Amino acid sequence: MTLRLYDTKAGALRDFVPLRDGEVGMYVCGPTVQSSPHIGHLRSALVYDQLRRWLSYRGLDVTLVRNVTDIDDKILVNAAAGQAEGGSEEWWALAYRFELEFTDSYRAIGVQPPTYEPRATASIPQMQELIQRLIDAGHAYAAADGSGDVYFDVKSWPSYGELTRQSIDNMEAAADADPRAKRDPRDFALWKGRKEDEPPSAAFPSPWGDGRPGWHIECSAMSRRYLGPQFDIHGGGLDLRFPHHENELAQSTAAGDAFANYWVHNGLVNVNGQKMSKSLGNSVYAADLLGAARPLVVRYYLGSAHYRSTIDFHDGSLSEAEAALDRIAGFFERVERRLSGTRFAGHGVEIVPEAFAEAMDDDLAVPQALAVLHDTVRSGNAALDAEDLEAAATARGHVLAMTEVLGINPLSPQWRTGGSSVAESALGELIERLLADRQAARAARDFAAADRIRDELAAAGITIEDTPTGSHWSIGS
Numbered sequence: 001m002t003l004r005l006y007d008t009k010a011g012a013l014r015d016f017v018p019l020r021d022g023e024v025g026m027y028v029c030g031p032t033v034q035s036s037p038h039i040g041h042l043r044s045a046l047v048y049d050q051l052r053r054w055l056s057y058r059g060l061d062v063t064l065v066r067n068v069t070d071i072d073d074k075i076l077v078n079a080a081a082g083q084a085e086g087g088s089e090e091w092w093a094l095a096y097r098f099e100l101e102f103t104d105s106y107r108a109i110g111v112q113p114p115t116y117e118p119r120a121t122a123s124i125p126q127m128q129e130l131i132q133r134l135i136d137a138g139h140a141y142a143a144a145d146g147s148g149d150v151y152f153d154v155k156s157w158p159s160y161g162e163l164t165r166q167s168i169d170n171m172e173a174a175a176d177a178d179p180r181a182k183r184d185p186r187d188f189a190l191w192k193g194r195k196e197d198e199p200p201s202a203a204f205p206s207p208w209g210d211g212r213p214g215w216h217i218e219c220s221a222m223s224r225r226y227l228g229p230q231f232d233i234h235g236g237g238l239d240l241r242f243p244h245h246e247n248e249l250a251q252s253t254a255a256g257d258a259f260a261n262y263w264v265h266n267g268l269v270n271v272n273g274q275k276m277s278k279s280l281g282n283s284v285y286a287a288d289l290l291g292a293a294r295p296l297v298v299r300y301y302l303g304s305a306h307y308r309s310t311i312d313f314h315d316g317s318l319s320e321a322e323a324a325l326d327r328i329a330g331f332f333e334r335v336e337r338r339l340s341g342t343r344f345a346g347h348g349v350e351i352v353p354e355a356f357a358e359a360m361d362d363d364l365a366v367p368q369a370l371a372v373l374h375d376t377v378r379s380g381n382a383a384l385d386a387e388d389l390e391a392a393a394t395a396r397g398h399v400l401a402m403t404e405v406l407g408i409n410p411l412s413p414q415w416r417t418g419g420s421s422v423a424e425s426a427l428g429e430l431i432e433r434l435l436a437d438r439q440a441a442r443a444a445r446d447f448a449a450a451d452r453i454r455d456e457l458a459a460a461g462i463t464i465e466d467t468p469t470g471s472h473w474s475i476g477s
Helices: 039-057 073-084 091-108 124-136 215-227 238-254 286-292 295-303 317-339 354-361 366-385 389-406 422-443 447-459
Strands: 004-007 012-015 023-028 061-066 140-142 150-152 188-193 211-213 230-237 259-266 269-271 311-313 462-467 470-475
Touching: 004 259, 023 039, 023 215, 039 061, 039 091, 039 230, 039 259, 039 269, 039 286, 039 295, 039 389, 061 215, 073 091, 091 286, 124 140, 124 150, 124 188, 124 215, 124 238, 150 238, 188 215, 188 238, 211 215, 215 230, 215 238, 215 259, 230 238, 238 259, 286 295, 295 317, 317 366, 317 389, 354 366, 354 389, 366 389, 422 447, 447 462
Parallel strands: 023 061, 023 230, 230 259, 269 311
Antiparallel strands: 004 012, 140 150, 150 188, 188 211, 462 470
């Protein structure tokens, strides 16, 4: 089956055909490092990590570019606010501090590093070159008031609005720069002349005066620099479709670049049924999320919904993910123990089942793929119950392959580093003590007491398996 992706620009599912055989170029809008990462940032990065892993599994060589916007109005405002309160942190230091937080959070949930991760401030010449091309083509103009601002002339480009299928007459004014020098209030800034209250270090020399790039031109220039004038996939959050991605598409194509062949957008995150926002005070930051559960649990939760859907974070979200992972880990522990010393130890080809592949090829349908994963865990446990070791080994190989593709293999060294938590260790000790009591009761032929202990553990979600080598426990079934 050919991979199909929902292309926002086409408004439909399309067969994915790379521009170059065996290769994929993907650009993902990364963070504006103005403050700490939140749950939405993690979800977005994870979506494109899943897509990248699946493309790689399918044998494609993926080049993933994820930028860092390290200069922006809000970065300057936040740095100035800190200095007004007595701090000394410069804007670039603030940006770098938050960039490190993003990097640590991505790494914690197993998001693979991008092939390239350019900072906006490192591509200023490329941005200026693109702006000049737009001016020369009659699609951009320098402000006549001497402010140093340069704007994209939206009415000069008839295709403006094609990504989000909007008429320019229905669009609101662009609020990214002072409107006084604009020919049309919907024109957006390509270059922003330096203001008197902005630090000199945040201004770069240009043919139009010292200043800094507008937000939209950054991604157009960086994607072209690292992937060329045309590339396969442009990704980002659903909230970036307009104006950011609409403006990227307009300025790049107006400059003569074919730009992205597919536009992929991930859904957003709500908190207890409400849109997450600072004004509502319901933001869930990455540090809080990673403090509430193991990083593997966070990854499973954030990656378990379809990438285009809105997910709702609520009490119980992480515990449900924990239980699902415990079932997978329990199967691995059980199958490894039973197959040890048999001719089936280490057997089972590590390939994904066809049903899993069909789900992933169908617009990255991870919920359906997870259903295949858990069905395979159940069938593997049933095979162990029936002493069908060959079928159990086959299930083990399938489960390993599927969890590796999704980045949720609990046996992976990344997730095993650091050992069990204090709570997990304490739980294990208590269960082992109860199992010892149960074994003593059975030895004394007090089967009523032994059964009572087993029933109490079962009521708490602990499954007991009696084998010739002793009793073993796992959480869930």
